[in-house]
Amino acid sequence: MGTASDIKLINEDGLRLDGRSADELRPMKIETDVLARADGSAYIEWGGNKILVAVYGPREAFPKHTQDIDKAVVKARYNMAAFSVDERKRPGPDRRSMEISKVISEALSSAVMVNQFPRAEIDVYIEVLQADAGTRIAGLTASSVALAAAGIPMKDMVVGCTAGKVEGQVVLDLSKEEDNFGQADLPMAVLPKSGNVVLLQMDGDLSVEEFEKASSMILEATKKIHKIQRDALAGKYKAIALERSGE
Amino acid sequence: MVKTREIVFPGDIVQAEGTKPRNGTYRNSDGTYSSCYFGTVQVSEQFLDVVPFSGIYMPRRGDKVIGKIIDVGPSMWVIDINSAYNTLLHINDTPWRVNPGDLKRFLGVGDYVYAKIMSVNEIRESWVTLKDVGLRKMEGGHITSIAAPKIPRIIGKGGSMVNMIKDATSTRIVVGQNGLIWIDGAPENVMVAISAIRMVEEEAHTTGLTDRMQKYLEEKKGEIVGNSE
The missing domain is CATH 2.40.50.140 (Nucleic acid-binding proteins)
Structure with missing residues (x-):
């Protein structure tokens, strides 16, 4: 955060490096059922992020001491491929990925109806193939699609987005450069129906006003992202239904 | 208001005139009901259910x-x-x-x-x-599996779908509530039965499936008779 640089992140017209305005999202694409072996899966491309998610379960939790007698545990594992970033990332879990796994697990647990599956676990494997800022939120957004595709009961989908401060201005959905050289980064995930916040982190500093602005921008953006999630899920089934009814 | 076979997502409000939400729904704090699955709505005379597209089997007494x-x-x-x-x-x-x-x-x-x-x-x-x-x-036979929520579609109203497949392919079929299906018969007939079951699985959320299945099985039956001659 706040590394000194000569790069002008926002130009005179108020446009950002990639030509977006302050409240514009990067292009996003979600696909479901991309893996045959998994119970549910999703693939997301969000800006330069490319992330694959596989969901397994619910199945009996193993090792046995991780079981909870009255609810299922959601075990998300966020993992970055060695080739996902500019400089080779040393493979394996590290402090950052363990933290992200934890916050994603907790965010998903508040949507999944864990009480229906005592002693069980739900595995969510998040593999980041290419990283370009906002991977935790992209991974979480794709995870909730994969969970829905796996037929796991949920109260609501989980939708996330980031906002941040760049050159003193609050902007939505930070890109790599803005994340590295900006002043603040605010990833946030909500349950769109109730508006409950299930993930909120902040790197850098925001004033109360800036925070309010950033969070309202995110809430507005989650509506669009939620629509993309739903379209991704329904696509295949709607196509079959339409094809058959037309016969 | 939702209609039968409408696609819903987790969290979507589901209600239909004169029905009580039942399986696959949960009650919100304001008294409305929401779907807890990504699936289709099934409205019967008294109840409204959400049938997921996929998911595991949960044991119930008597199944x-x-x-x-x-x-x-x-x-x-x-x-x-x-x-x-x-x-x-x-x-x-x-x-x-x-x-x-x-x-x-x-x-x-x-x-x-x-x-x-x-x-x-x-x-x-x-x-x-x-x-x-x-x-x-x-003893003997083949085992195939489909998503457990689609089993009622394989069975059909009063067993109509599975009986049709049995008669058309002259196989013995046992359908488990948990999504496993046992099929016994001549290998080529078993293959036809499995392909018919796959078709039901793929198109479980569409209407008019029984008629299409009838057509499909007649076509396949013709092929088998043609081959053996």
């Missing part, structure tokens, strides 16, 4: 299921029923006189049984029994 023996203990068999939890079969719940420690003579690892869920407790431990009409060890 007849097909299970695979995965372990043999001193007095129990451990059975995989395609669910999050394994189930148990005790020697006293079989029609045979089994001596403790001599279980392998009757059922070994890898055998399939058609059993009934006898009881399920709060932590989803369950026990099955073989003591009822039609329950048995599966």
Whole structure:
């Protein structure tokens, strides 16, 4: 955060490096059922992020001491491929990925109806193939699609987005450069129906006003992202239904 | 207001005139009901259900299921029923006189049984029994599986769909509530039956499936007769 640089992140017209305005999202694409072996899966491309998610379960939790007698545990594992970033990332879990796994697990647990599956676990494997800022939120957004595709009961989908401060201005959905050289980064995930916040982190500093602005921008953006999630899920089934009814 | 076969997502509000939301829904704090699955709506005379597109089987008392023996203990068999939890079969719940420690003579690892869920407790431990009409060890045949929520579609109204497939392919079919299906017959007929089941699985959320299936089976039947001549 706040590394000194000569790069002008926002130009005179108020446009950002990639030509977006302050409240514009990067292009996003979600696909479901991309893996045959998994119970549910999703693939997301969000800006330069490319992330694959596989969901397994619910199945009996193993090792046995991780079981909870009255609810299922959601075990998300966020993992970055060695080739996902500019400089080779040393493979394996590290402090950052363990933290992200934890916050994603907790965010998903508040949507999944864990009480229906005592002693069980739900595995969510998040593999980041290419990283370009906002991977935790992209991974979480794709995870909730994969969970829905796996037929796991949920109260609501989980939708996330980031906002941040760049050159003193609050902007939505930070890109790599803005994340590295900006002043603040605010990833946030909500349950769109109730508006409950299930993930909120902040790197850098925001004033109360800036925070309010950033969070309202995110809430507005989650509506669009939620629509993309739903379209991704329904696509295949709607196509079959339409094809058959037309016969 | 939602209609039958409408696609809904987790969290979507579901309601239809004069029906009570039942399976696959949950109550919100304001008294409305929401779907907890990504699936389709099924409106019957009294109730509204959400049927998910996929998902695992959850054992319910009285269900007849097909299970695979995965372990043999001193007095129990451990059975995989395609669910999050394994189930148990005790020697006293079989029609045979089994001596403790001599279980392998009757059922070994890898055998399939058609059993009934006898009881399920709060932590989803369950026990099955073989003591009822039609329950048995599966001898021969092929096993195929589909998503458990689609089983009612395979069976059809009063068993119409599965009977149609049975008659058209002259195979014996046993459908377990847990998504496993046992098929026995001539290999080419079994292949046709499996392809028909796959078709039902793929198009479970569409209307007019029975008529399309009838057509499909007649076509396939013609092919088989044509080949053998």
